[in-house]
Amino acid sequence: xxxxxxxxxxxxxxxxxxxxxxxxxxxxxxxxxxxxxxxxxxxxxxxxxxxxxxxxxxxxxxxxxxxxxxxxxxxxxxxxxxxxxxxxxxxxxxxxxxxxxxxxxxxxxxxxxxxxxxxxxxxxxxxxxxxxxxxxxxxxxxxxxxxxxxxxxxxxxxxxxxxxxxxxxxxxxxxxxxxxxxxxxxxxxxxxxxxxxxxxxxxxxxxxxxxxxxxxxxxxxxxxxxxxxxxxxxxxxxxxxxxxxxxxxxxxxxxxxxxxxxxxxxxxxxxxxxxxxxxxxxxxxxxxxxxxxxxxxxxxxxxxxxxxxxxxxxxxxxxxxxxxxxxxxxxxxxxxxxxxxxxxxxxxxxxxxxxxxxxxxxxxxxxxxxxxxxxxxxxxxxxxxxxxxxxxxxxxxxxxxxxxxxxxxxxxxxxxxxxxxxxxxxxxxxxxxxxxxxxxxxxxxxxxxxxxxxxxxxxxxxxxxxxxxx
Amino acid sequence: xxxxxxxxxxxxxxxxxxxxxxxxxxxxxxxxxxxxxxxxxxxxxxxxxxxxxxxxxxxxxxxxxxxxxxxxxxxxxxxxxxxxxxxxxxxxxxxxxxxxxxxxxxxxxxxxxxxxxxxxxxxxxxxxxxxxxxxxxxxxxxxxxxxxxxxxxxxxxxxxxxxxxxxxxxxxxxxxxxxxxxxxxxxxxxxxxxxxxxxxxxxxxxxxxxxxxxxxxxxxxxxxxxxxxxxxxxxxxxxxxxxxxxxxxxxxxxxxxxxxxxxxxxxxxxxxxxxxxxxxxxxxxxxxxxxxxxxxxxxxxxxxxxxxxxxxxxxxxxxxxxxxxxxxxxxxxxxxxxxxxxxxxx
Numbered sequence: 048x049x050x051x052x053x054x055x056x057x058x059x060x061x062x063x064x065x066x067x068x069x070x071x072x073x074x075x076x077x078x079x080x081x082x083x084x085x086x087x088x089x090x091x092x093x094x095x096x097x098x099x100x101x102x103x104x105x106x107x108x109x110x111x112x113x114x115x116x117x118x119x120x121x122x123x124x125x126x127x128x129x130x131x132x133x134x135x136x137x138x139x140x141x142x143x144x145x146x147x148x149x150x151x152x153x154x155x156x157x158x159x160x161x162x163x164x165x166x167x168x169x170x171x172x173x174x175x176x177x178x179x180x181x182x183x184x185x186x187x188x189x190x191x192x193x194x195x196x197x198x199x200x201x202x203x204x205x206x207x208x209x210x211x212x213x214x215x216x217x218x219x220x221x222x223x224x225x226x227x228x229x230x231x232x233x234x235x236x237x238x239x240x241x242x243x244x245x246x247x248x249x250x251x252x253x254x255x256x257x258x259x260x261x262x263x264x265x266x267x268x269x270x271x272x273x274x275x276x277x278x279x280x281x282x283x284x285x286x287x288x289x290x291x292x293x294x295x296x297x298x299x300x301x302x303x304x305x306x307x308x309x310x311x312x313x314x315x316x317x318x319x320x321x322x323x324x325x326x327x328x329x330x331x332x333x334x335x336x337x338x339x340x341x342x343x344x345x346x347x348x349x350x351x352x353x354x355x356x357x358x359x360x361x362x363x364x365x366x367x368x369x370x371x372x373x374x375x376x377x378x379x380x381x382x383x384x385x386x387x388x389x390x391x392x393x394x395x396x397x398x399x400x401x402x403x404x405x406x407x408x409x410x411x412x413x414x415x416x417x418x419x420x421x422x423x424x425x426x427x428x429x430x431x432x433x434x435x436x437x438x439x440x441x442x443x444x445x446x447x448x449x450x451x452x453x454x455x456x457x458x459x460x461x462x463x464x465x466x467x468x469x470x471x472x473x474x475x476x477x478x479x480x481x482x483x484x485x486x487x488x489x490x491x492x493x494x495x496x497x498x499x500x501x502x503x504x505x506x507x508x509x510x511x512x513x514x515x516x517x
Numbered sequence: 518x519x520x521x522x523x524x525x526x527x528x529x530x531x532x533x534x535x536x537x538x539x540x541x542x543x544x545x546x547x548x549x550x551x552x553x554x555x556x557x558x559x560x561x562x563x564x565x566x567x568x569x570x571x572x573x574x575x576x577x578x579x580x581x582x583x584x585x586x587x588x589x590x591x592x593x594x595x596x597x598x599x600x601x602x603x604x605x606x607x608x609x610x611x612x613x614x615x616x617x618x619x620x621x622x623x624x625x626x627x628x629x630x631x632x633x634x635x636x637x638x639x640x641x642x643x644x645x646x647x648x649x650x651x652x653x654x655x656x657x658x659x660x661x662x663x664x665x666x667x668x669x670x671x672x673x674x675x676x677x678x679x680x681x682x683x684x685x686x687x688x689x690x691x692x693x694x695x696x697x698x699x700x701x702x703x704x705x706x707x708x709x710x711x712x713x714x715x716x717x718x719x720x721x722x723x724x725x726x727x728x729x730x731x732x733x734x735x736x737x738x739x740x741x742x743x744x745x746x747x748x749x750x751x752x753x754x755x756x757x758x759x760x761x762x763x764x765x766x767x768x769x770x771x772x773x774x775x776x777x778x779x780x781x782x783x784x785x786x787x788x789x790x791x792x793x794x795x796x797x798x799x800x801x802x803x804x805x806x807x808x809x810x811x812x813x814x815x816x817x818x819x820x821x822x823x824x825x826x827x828x829x830x831x832x833x834x835x836x837x838x839x840x841x842x843x844x845x846x847x848x849x850x851x852x853x854x855x856x857x858x859x860x861x862x863x
Contacts, residue, residue, distance in 0.1 A: 091680045099710050101590070101621045124708045125609070127691065134688040134706070141671065141686075141710040143617040144610070150586035151621035153550070173574070173641045174606060181580040184548045185587045204704035205609045241577065252643030258577050259548065366683035 068490040075456040075491050076335060076463030076505060078162070079111035080120045082471045087341065088139045089361040089469050096472050098139050101151060106472035108152045111159055114479035115493045117504040118160025118191055118268075119152065120290075120465055121145040125169060126202045128403035130370060131379060135403075137367050139471075146178050153186035160501030162191035162270060167224040168217065169197065169206040172246075173253055176228035179267045180259045188263030188500030193270040193290060194281075196221050201402045218277045220250045225269060225285050227251055232267075233513055235260040264502050265510040274316060283323035286334060287507055290465055291316060293338035293440050313338065313460030335462040335505055340440035342466060344477050348443055355442045358469055359433045368429035371436060374401045375413050385429040389414075389421045449485035456491070527834050528797050528827070529804030529846060531598070531738075531773060532560050532819070535571045535578075536812050547578050554591045556812055563820035564837055566845045567596025569629060569720070569806065574602070574638045582614055582628070589622035596842030598627035598720055603660035604653055605633055605642040609703055612664035619712035624841035627718030627738070630731065632657050654727040659698035661719055661735040666694040668716045669853045670706035692855045714843050715850045722775070723756060733759030733770070737848055740775040740806045746799035749774040753802050771803040771846060778819070779810040786822020793823070794832055 068074060081104065082088040089095060097103050108119045124142055128135040145163035152161055161182065165175060183190035196217035203209040212220065227246045234244045234257045241256040271278055271286035282289045293313065321331045343358060345351025363371070365385035372389070373380050377398025380390060394410035407413060421431045441448045455461050468474025486492035493504075502509060534556050535547075546552050553570070560568050572581035581599035589597060597618065601611055611628075619626035632653035633639075639647040672690035679687075694705035723732035723739040732739040733756055741752040749772075757767035774796060780786050793805055809815035827833035843850055 090678055090685055095678075099620060101623065105590070126704075127706060127708060134686070134691050136684045136686045136688045139685055141676070141708065143620050143709055144613040147582065147586045147614050147617035148621060150583045151589050154554075154587050154590040169607065170610070171605065171642050171644070177574075178580050178583060181583040184579060185550045185583060204702070206607055206703075207701045209702070252640075254640040254643070255637055258574060259579060260577075364683040 071457055072453060072489065072491055073456050073459075073462075074493075075452060075461075075486070076337060077111075077114065077116045077492065078118045078120050078160075078337060078463070078465040079107060079114075079116055079475055080122070080339060080465050080467040081107055082139070082468050082474055083122050084124055084139050084142055086138045086362050086367050087467060087469055088471065089358060090139050091361055091364070092470055094470055094473055098471055099141055099143060101148070103472035104143075104148055104152060105155050107468075107475055108156050108159055110475045110479050112156050114475070114483040115487075115496060116159060117463070118162045118189075118501055119149075119156075120162040120193070121148060121164060122193075123164040123166060123195065125166060125197065126205055126403050128401070129201075130373070130401050135370075137364065137370060146182055149190070150182055150185055153182070153189065156189075158189070158496040158499060158504070160189045160191055160268065160504060161186055162193055162268070164193040164195055164272070166195050166197050167221040168212055169202070169208060170224075172224050172227040172251055173231065173255075173257075175224075176231040177258060179228070180232055180257075180262045183262035183264055183267050184259065188502070190262070190264065191268035191270055191288070191501055193272055194221055194225060194286070195272055199403070215277070218281055222281060222285065223248045223250045227253055229266055229510070231257045232261060232265065233510075237261075237512065261512070264500050265512065268501050268505065268507065279320050279323065282320060282334065283329070284327050287502075287505065288335045288337055289320055291336060291338050293340045293461075293464075310455060310458060310460050313455060314458060317459050317461065333507065335507075337463045337465050338440075338461050339465045339467050341469065342441040342448055342478060342482075343439045344443070344445055344448060344481060346444065348447065351442050351444060351447075355439050358439070362469070363429060363433045363436070365429055368432040371432045372428060374404065375407055375410050375417070377401075377410060383428060386427045389418050389428055389431060391418075445481035445485055449482050449489065452482075453486065453489055453491050528793065528832050529566045529771060529773060530563075530824075530827075530833060531567045531569060531596075531804070531806040532565055532812075532816060533569045533571065533806065533808045534812050535569075536809060550584065550587045552813075553584050553588050556816055557585075557588045557592045557595055557597070559816050559820055561592050561595040563816075563824040564834060565595060565820075565824075566804070567598045567625075567627060567718075567842055569598045570600065571629075572600040572602065572631070574605070574633055574641055575635055582618055585626075586618055586621055589618070589625070592622075592625075594625070594837040594840065594845075596625045596627060596718065596845060597622050598629055598718065598842075600629040600631045602631045602633045603657040604648075605638065605644070608660045608663050608698075608701055609667070609707075611660060612667040613707060613709045615664065615717050616668055616707065616709045616712045619714055619717045620709075624713035624843070626712070626714070627720055627842055629720040629722065629740075630657050630661050630735070631722075650725065650727040654731050656698065656700055657728075658731040658734055659696075659701075661721075661731065663694060663696040663698065663703050665716050665719070665735070666696060666854070667703070667705055667707040668711055669851075669855050670694050671709075671711045672853050672856050673711050673715070676710065690856075711853070714841050715853065718842050718846065718848070723752070723772075724775070729756065730759060732756060733765075734763050736770060737843075737846070738771045738773060740773050741802070742775045743801075746774075746796040746801035749796065749801035750799065753800075769848060771848070773804045773806040774802045775806040775808060777810065778807045778815055780815045780818040780822075783818060783822040786818040787826055789819070790823045790826035790830070793827065794830060797832060 149161040200211040246253040268287045270288040271282040272290040274291045343355040368385045377395035570581040585597040615628045636647040670692045675690035696703045718737045720738040721732035721736040723729045724742040743749040753772040760767045
């Protein structure tokens with residue numbers, strides 16, 4: 048069975064509302080990702096609103112809180128992407144600075160966790176630890192930090208530090224950064240007395256007192272994004288949440304995965320990361336695995352499929368199809384017809400065409416797969432790109448989507464999901480109106496927040512204050 | 518009470534939400550957002566132009582820009598002007614944070630440019646030694662310059678959403694800033710579109726000599742801490758002359774006398790109105806920045822006692838004339854420095 052046909056599975060008869068999850072079911076955690084600066088976000092739709100007005104952020108955050116989500120998530124950009132030496136103009140572009148938006152959202156939400164993606168390569172521990180602790184204070188314990196790293200000199204051109212950081216150094220710097228931040232967060236005594244911190248490591252030297260007492264959560268929740276080997280090790284050692292891809296672990300790009308292979312890949316990743324925790328003296332529950340997923344709802348399975356196809360065409364405009372191809376081929380393909388066949392030339396492996404994007408490891412292999420798919424099915428360039436990229440994770444009726452999400456969590460392929468809507472600001476409305484009540488009926492999603500802090504929503508313990516600091 | 522016709526040019530009034538740093542206050546107050554929300558709303562009731570909030574890595578307290586972002590959705594008109602240091606921070610991040618404060622406040626943001634000069638602050642970052650004030654202010658001027666360039670790096674109509682060509686932006690209206698300062702460089706453009714005010718209001722405490730030239734070159738508002746109106750008037754004349762020498766219109770640089778205030782009763786509040794009126798009549802400046810001994814107490818007395826008297830004397834407006842901080846201050850929305858270049862080249 049293919050992933051896209053999951054909606055055709057019959058939904059179970061609606062169960063009577065139950066206060067707790069049925070045996071074998073596990074509670075799931077939900078988070079909302081503000082629609083991103085990429086072609087997942089559809090700006091051509093009549094319902095697409097501003098990506099920058101505060102009202103859009105407020106609407107999505109309030110909707111997430113209405114759905115009793117754990118947290119609201121903002122990604123980060125530090126340099127506008129470029130293609131062929133010019134600023135990439137086909138996707139949504141421009142975003143505010145995350146922590147500042149989240150502080151404002153703390154004023155219009157009450158319980159929702161507030162997660163900022165902030166880079167460790169182009170920040171300093173003292174200042175960022177202070178900004179995150181401030182958010183935790185001002186939101187009464189709802190701050191989270193998605194720790195990311197960047198290596199490229201392209202982004203570095205906007206910063207004092209500049210330059211290139213070796214891939215391995217990215218994670219050693221990140222680990223030392225987080226450890227230093229934790230030392231600062233822990234530095235005041237329980238009695239409210241600042242104690243000086245003295246840190247000296249390969250990447251940072253920090254000496255002096257922090258300006259804030261320990262924040263309501265002790266430490267803001269730490270998120271690690273990505274599923275590389277270094278990322279998994281980093282997550283097991285230090286993160287509270289892993290934000291991973293969904294279905295990417297079990298398939299190669301360009302190859303359609305099946306529902307079972309997606310689930311199996313999720314389970315494999317889940318078991319691998321959870322299995323690493325014991326070595327750090329951590330329990331399996333102390334780290335939540337939350338894949339980023341997309342969804343399309345319909346009144347019937349066929350309706351959902353139809354909508355999903357429309358969205359995929361919106362996401363892959365003719366211009367975006369050629370651009371996707373150029374990212375693989377690494378050469379100018381503007382002379383090709385997006386409705387025509389794929390190029391028969393081979394990719395340039397050393398290309399610098401795309402800047403500010405994740406590099407494709409083996410372009411020739413991807414190109415060969417795409418050509419094979421195109422020939423086998425008679426697909427044009429645009430159809431091939433639609434077929435190979437941007438497939439939605441959950442497509443179906445609200446009942447089918449609720450059933451699938453519950454099943455994934457029950458099967459320990461995930462602890463919950465970070466939903467990535469394709470529309471700003473209304474992209475979460477349908478999910479909260481139609482799927483959330485079904486999850487609540489099943490007893491797998493809270494109907495009210497039990498606690499006030501993000502850690503309490505996630506069921507995470509407060510970090511222990513180090514001995515000698517109280 | 519019917520409002521008498523006012524023909525005088527009103528004075529501008531700003532209020533510091535933070536008290537003196539060494540004053541003993543309730544330990545948790547400085548971390549409680551409701552404390553700041555109450556104060557800012559009170560300032561708004563008094564139709565004050567803006568509130569300021571200081572910041573320092575060297576003493577306990579939260580990030581000031583974060584606090585005022587937290588205040589923004591709970592207020593509607595009052596300007597929000599946090600202190601932001603340029604010394605150990607990234608100019609790119611400073612620019613986007615201030616820009617974002619303008620977005621979340623719908624055009625009410627400013628920032629007070631500051632430097633961090635102590636060895637203790639330098640040790641918190643461990644990247645460079647403490648530097649003399651002249652060098653730090655030279656850098657601060659460069660940061661103010663590049664921040665403004667980054668705000669301009671998106672033209673106002675850069676976002677086109679042209680379905681026919683599939684283009685979300687017109688990239689000819691996005692600009693690399695290619696700024697090279699003495700200690701940093703920034704390529705640009707900003708990641709954040711041009712903010713509602715075009716450029717958020719730039720404030721500088723121009724009391725000390727090294728800061729004065731930065732204020733003359735880059736500030737919309739300069740504070741001068743003075744003890745008498747004659748010194749304030751002299752500082753204002755100096756700042757205006759420097760601005761003129763730099764090719765600026767001196768009327769685009771408002772000089773506010775920054776005064777410590779301590780009010781204990783409504784009589785003190787009326788007395789303050791007299792004093793501000795006298796100073797204003799003596800040409801002390803375009804208005805006042807008041808630094809309270811106790812923000813909550815002093816602001817309540819100011820709004821209920823001083824403000825009505827100033828309004829009655831036609832020295833203070835009775836309502837906000839517009840929605841943005843620039844509108845309160847009578848400062849025009851700046852033209853984009855990059856827009857004309859494009860028109861010439863096309």
